[in-house]
Amino acid sequence: MESREIRDIGEAGSLNFMKGKGRSTTAVSAVVEFGLVRRSLLASLASGQIQKDDICDAHPELLRAAKNVGRSTKENCPVCDENELVEVTYVFGARLPAGGTCPHTRAELLALERRADPVLCYAVEVCTQCHFHHLARKWQAGGMKSAKPVAKKANQ
Numbered sequence: 001m002e003s004r005e006i007r008d009i010g011e012a013g014s015l016n017f018m019k020g021k022g023r024s025t026t027a028v029s030a031v032v033e034f035g036l037v038r039r040s041l042l043a044s045l046a047s048g049q050i051q052k053d054d055i056c057d058a059h060p061e062l063l064r065a066a067k068n069v070g071r072s073t074k075e076n077c078p079v080c081d082e083n084e085l086v087e088v089t090y091v092f093g094a095r096l097p098a099g100g101t102c103p104h105t106r107a108e109l110l111a112l113e114r115r116a117d118p119v120l121c122y123a124v125e126v127c128t129q130c131h132f133h134h135l136a137r138k139w140q141a142g143g144m145k146s147a148k149p150v151a152k153k154a155n156q
């Protein structure tokens with residue numbers, strides 16, 4: 001689990017998820033958390049290895065989604081500490097938009113997770129104030145299995 005997480009950092013840590021590139025080679029059935037990545041990002045920022053602009057560059061589409069369908073995380077932005085982080089979920093799969101779809105409600109997300117076709121879900125934390133964004137976790141759902149892993153709240 002630890003090594004898989006680290007192997008995923010390079011690819012998923014960038015904005016590849018925005019392109020809807022489903023990587024079927026990594027058959028992840030459980031939720032993969034990226035809290036480690038976030039901690040290392042923030043540590044790099046604190047030590048001056050990276051600049052605020054490097055991690056506060058959320059795509060306009062992502063910011064729009066955050067404002068429209070972002071869900072409260074009850075957590076302040078770790079970068080600016082001025083705004084609450086919101087979470088946006090992108091779901092990719094067959095017969096879904098190439099750029100993924102953003103469920104507006106928990107019920108919509110559950111419906112997507114129960115599709116007959118497998119789906120890949122990405123939860124992104126966004127600050128609409130300073131534009132910090134971070135891939136919080138990803139998971140697979142849908143498909144043939146009736147008993148599927150359910151996304152749990154991360155970083156609680």
Ligand SMILES: [Zn+2]
Pocket residue numbers: 077078079080081082083127128129130131132
């Ligand atoms: Zn912020």
